[in-house]
Amino acid sequence: MKRNYIIFVVTISLSFTLFAFTINSKKIVDPDRDKLLLELLTFVIEKGHYNPAVIDDNFSKGVYKDYIAALDPSKRFFLQSDINEFSKFELELDDQLINKDLIFFNLTYDRLMLRMEESQKIFKEVLNVPFDYKKDESFSVDYDNTPYAKNTKALKEKWRKQIKLSTLSSFTDKQKLEEDKKLKDPTYVMKLDAVLEKETRDSSLTSLNESFGFMIELKRDDWFTLYINSIMSQFDPHTSYFAPDEKERFDEGISGKLQGIGALLLKKNDCIEISELVSGGPAWRGKQLEKGDLVMKVAQGNNVPVDVVGMRLSEVVKKVKGPKGSEVRLTVKKADGTIQIISIIRDIVEIEETYVKSSVVEKKGLKYGIIYLPKFYIDFENKGGRDAGKDIALEIDRLKKAKVNGIVLDVRDDGGGSLSTVVDIAGLFIQDGPIVQVKSAGKRREILYDTDKKVEWEGPLVIMVNEFSASASEILAAAIQDYRRGIIMGSKQTYGKGTVQKVIDLNPFVRNSVNSGVGDLGALKTTIQKFYRINGGSTQLEGVSSDIIMPDRYAYLKMGERDQEHAMPWDKIDATPYAVWNNTSKFDQAILNSKKRIENNAQFQLIEENAKWIDSRSAEDLYSLNIDKFKIAQNIKEEAAKKFKPIADYKNNLKFISLPYEVLKITKDPVLKEKRERWHESLAKDIYVEEALNVLDDLQPKSIVKTSITVDKKSKLVKS
Incomplete structure (x- = not known):
C-alpha cells in the first residue's frame, strides 16, 4: 500500500485569523442563537472561502429568489399578496445579514405556518368531493413560470387541479388493473369506477397527511437552516450550513x-x-x-x-x-x-453499501475483475479504520490471486469524498509521480504526489464514469487519463466539481457553547480550494471527457455542475512534469475498436434514441385533466416507451461471481448473499460493463490473446 506521499488531508487548518473570532458566551445575556449563527457564518465565510462573493444587492436578490423557491417550490402555499409583501425586502437581505436582522425570516416563517395550516383545510375539503374526470380542463406543472394564486379561491383551485392530476393518474392505473384481472379471470367482478375514484381520494388524503405531518414536525430551527443555506448557496453550490444532526450524518457518510x-x-x-x-x-x-x-x-x-x-x-x-x-x-x-x-x-x-466490492467474470477464456467504488470514504478519527485506498489495494491483491487479466474500476455515481484516498488509489496503478494539484486562495499551488515506485496493478485498466462521477472520482479519472495508464469510458463528461470543501465546527468559536445555553451550533462546509489536473486544466464545470463515449439515457438532461447556479468558473494553471505510462501501444486501437462497436450496436443506438426521447418529454408540462384526453396522451407515451423496453430487458450473458473470501461470508450472511446476487444480476444486464470488458480484451498482450483464441477453438471442437 502506498502511504509515502506527502500526506494531504482536506481538513487542513485555515489561517490563524479564522480563529481570532471568539465569543465568550458568559457575556451574552439571553443569547439569540439565530443572530449568533449569522454572525459566525458571515465571519467564517469571509475568512475561509476560496473566493467569497460580495454581499451586495445582487447577493440579496439571489438569497431572496432561492429562499422563496425553497419555501414554496410548487407555489401551493403563498398568495401573490404574500409575495408582494416579501418582495419589499428583495434588496435588503444583504443589509439584514450584516446587521443580524431577522425581520424577513420571521415574516416568511410566520406566514408559511399560517398558509400551511390553511392548505391542510383546503386539501381535505378538496378530497371530500368526488372528481369529475369528464370535465375538460388542464393543469401545468411548470411551476417556475406559473403565477402565484391571487386569492384563497384561486389557491384552492390550484390545489384541486394538482390533486386531481395525481388522483387521475392513480385512477386510470386502477382501471387498467381491474381490466387485467377480468381478462385473466372472466368470473372476476370488477370494481365500480365510483369505488376506484373513492380509493384514489382516500390514498391521496393519506399521502398528503403524511407529507404535512413531516412538515409540521419541522422545528423553527429547521426552517432557519433553510434560510441560512439560501445565503450560503450564493457563494457556491457546495458551501452549506450543517445543523448538528446533519453534521453527524455527514460524518457517518464519509466514514461509512x-x-x-x-x-x-x-x-x-x-x-x-x-x-x-x-x-x-x-x-x-x-x-x-x-x-x-x-x-x-x-x-x-x-x-x-x-x-x-x-x-x-x-x-x-x-x-x-x-x-x-x-x-x-x-x-x-x-x-x-x-x-x-x-x-x-x-x-x-x-454501512456495507459505502464500501468497495469486487466481482470476477470469465470472458473468452480470460478472467477479469470488476471493482465498484461507491465513494472515497475514510475515517479521519481512526487511522486504523477502513478507507477506500486500503480497501482497493486489498481487492486488487485478491483479484491478482484470482489471476485476472484486466480490471474495470467502476466509479459511476461516485460523488467523491476524501481527497487523500485519491492519491492512494491512483498510486496503485502508476510507478510514482504527481496525482493532483491543489490551489488555495492567494497561495501557491501544492502538488500531491505518489512517491512509492511499487505498482499494485500493471495490467490492462478501464475506469468507468458517468455524469454523476464527481470530485474525487474526477481527480482519479483525470490522473489515470493524463498518465495514459487506463482508458476512461462512460458519459461525454463527468459532473464537473473541481473544488475542495472543509467542514468547520462552529462551536470552538464560542466558549463553552454546548454547556452554556447556546447549544450545539453545528458546522459550516465551505469551499477552501480548487484542484487541477497534473496537465494544468481544472475539472470545474468541464469535468473529465471520456476516451470512449457511450450513449447515456440522461445525456441531454441538465444535471452537472455547469448547470448549477453560482458555480465557480473554470480556469487553468501550469502543468506539472509527469511521465506517461510506458505501455500504451494498444490504447488508440482499443479506443477505435470500441467506438466502432458502439456505433454499430443496436442496443447503444436504442439508448441514444431513448435519451433524445427523455429530453423531449422533460419539456412537457401541460396535462389534460379530462380522462379521455389523459388516456390518449398516456397511451401515446406508453406505446412510444415500448420501443425502449429492450433497454431494461438486455442481458450480456456473462456470469459474475464473488471472490473466495466473500463466498465464505455469504454462507453465513443471507442479507449479504441477497445483496451480492442483486449486484451480480445488475452486472449481467449492464451493456456498459460488457463493453468495458471488450476493451480489456483489446488491451491484452499478444501472447494472452493467442492463448484465449486457442481455448475458444478447442472449446468449439469439443462442442462439435
Missing part, C-alpha cells in the same frame, strides 16, 4: 460507519417502523428485531422507557443511537400483534 443498533427507521403515520436491518449490525446479530416491527418505547439501559409514538423521527433516531457498548431497550409491536421488549448492545455499524 456509525454507532448504534444497525437498523433503518421509517415513520408511518404516528408509528416508527423498522424498515431494514443493517447486515452484520447488533440488531441483525441479535435476531430478535425484525423488519416491520413497530417501535413503541425506547429505554436507555435500565432507565424508564419513553413512549415514542407520535414523536419526530429524528428524535427517535437520537434515542435509539448511542455509543458503542451501551444498552438500549426497545418495546416493539410484532406483526402478529404481540409486544416484546428487546435489549440491544450498541456497536460500531459499518
Whole structure:
C-alpha cells in the first residue's frame, strides 16, 4: 500500500485569523442563537472561502429568489399578496445579514405556518368531493413560470387541479388493473369506477397527511437552516450550513460507519417502523428485531422507557443511537400483534453499501475483475479504520490471486469524498509521480504526489464514469487519463466539481457553547480550494471527457455542475512534469475498436434514441385533466416507451461471481448473499460493463490473446 506521499488531508487548518473570532458566551445575556449563527457564518465565510462573493444587492436578490423557491417550490402555499409583501425586502437581505436582522425570516416563517395550516383545510375539503374526470380542463406543472394564486379561491383551485392530476393518474392505473384481472379471470367482478375514484381520494388524503405531518414536525430551527443555506448557496453550490444532526450524518457518510443498533427507521403515520436491518449490525446479530416491527418505547439501559409514538423521527433516531457498548431497550409491536421488549448492545455499524466490492467474470477464456467504488470514504478519527485506498489495494491483491487479466474500476455515481484516498488509489496503478494539484486562495499551488515506485496493478485498466462521477472520482479519472495508464469510458463528461470543501465546527468559536445555553451550533462546509489536473486544466464545470463515449439515457438532461447556479468558473494553471505510462501501444486501437462497436450496436443506438426521447418529454408540462384526453396522451407515451423496453430487458450473458473470501461470508450472511446476487444480476444486464470488458480484451498482450483464441477453438471442437 502506498502511504509515502506527502500526506494531504482536506481538513487542513485555515489561517490563524479564522480563529481570532471568539465569543465568550458568559457575556451574552439571553443569547439569540439565530443572530449568533449569522454572525459566525458571515465571519467564517469571509475568512475561509476560496473566493467569497460580495454581499451586495445582487447577493440579496439571489438569497431572496432561492429562499422563496425553497419555501414554496410548487407555489401551493403563498398568495401573490404574500409575495408582494416579501418582495419589499428583495434588496435588503444583504443589509439584514450584516446587521443580524431577522425581520424577513420571521415574516416568511410566520406566514408559511399560517398558509400551511390553511392548505391542510383546503386539501381535505378538496378530497371530500368526488372528481369529475369528464370535465375538460388542464393543469401545468411548470411551476417556475406559473403565477402565484391571487386569492384563497384561486389557491384552492390550484390545489384541486394538482390533486386531481395525481388522483387521475392513480385512477386510470386502477382501471387498467381491474381490466387485467377480468381478462385473466372472466368470473372476476370488477370494481365500480365510483369505488376506484373513492380509493384514489382516500390514498391521496393519506399521502398528503403524511407529507404535512413531516412538515409540521419541522422545528423553527429547521426552517432557519433553510434560510441560512439560501445565503450560503450564493457563494457556491457546495458551501452549506450543517445543523448538528446533519453534521453527524455527514460524518457517518464519509466514514461509512456509525454507532448504534444497525437498523433503518421509517415513520408511518404516528408509528416508527423498522424498515431494514443493517447486515452484520447488533440488531441483525441479535435476531430478535425484525423488519416491520413497530417501535413503541425506547429505554436507555435500565432507565424508564419513553413512549415514542407520535414523536419526530429524528428524535427517535437520537434515542435509539448511542455509543458503542451501551444498552438500549426497545418495546416493539410484532406483526402478529404481540409486544416484546428487546435489549440491544450498541456497536460500531459499518454501512456495507459505502464500501468497495469486487466481482470476477470469465470472458473468452480470460478472467477479469470488476471493482465498484461507491465513494472515497475514510475515517479521519481512526487511522486504523477502513478507507477506500486500503480497501482497493486489498481487492486488487485478491483479484491478482484470482489471476485476472484486466480490471474495470467502476466509479459511476461516485460523488467523491476524501481527497487523500485519491492519491492512494491512483498510486496503485502508476510507478510514482504527481496525482493532483491543489490551489488555495492567494497561495501557491501544492502538488500531491505518489512517491512509492511499487505498482499494485500493471495490467490492462478501464475506469468507468458517468455524469454523476464527481470530485474525487474526477481527480482519479483525470490522473489515470493524463498518465495514459487506463482508458476512461462512460458519459461525454463527468459532473464537473473541481473544488475542495472543509467542514468547520462552529462551536470552538464560542466558549463553552454546548454547556452554556447556546447549544450545539453545528458546522459550516465551505469551499477552501480548487484542484487541477497534473496537465494544468481544472475539472470545474468541464469535468473529465471520456476516451470512449457511450450513449447515456440522461445525456441531454441538465444535471452537472455547469448547470448549477453560482458555480465557480473554470480556469487553468501550469502543468506539472509527469511521465506517461510506458505501455500504451494498444490504447488508440482499443479506443477505435470500441467506438466502432458502439456505433454499430443496436442496443447503444436504442439508448441514444431513448435519451433524445427523455429530453423531449422533460419539456412537457401541460396535462389534460379530462380522462379521455389523459388516456390518449398516456397511451401515446406508453406505446412510444415500448420501443425502449429492450433497454431494461438486455442481458450480456456473462456470469459474475464473488471472490473466495466473500463466498465464505455469504454462507453465513443471507442479507449479504441477497445483496451480492442483486449486484451480480445488475452486472449481467449492464451493456456498459460488457463493453468495458471488450476493451480489456483489446488491451491484452499478444501472447494472452493467442492463448484465449486457442481455448475458444478447442472449446468449439469439443462442442462439435
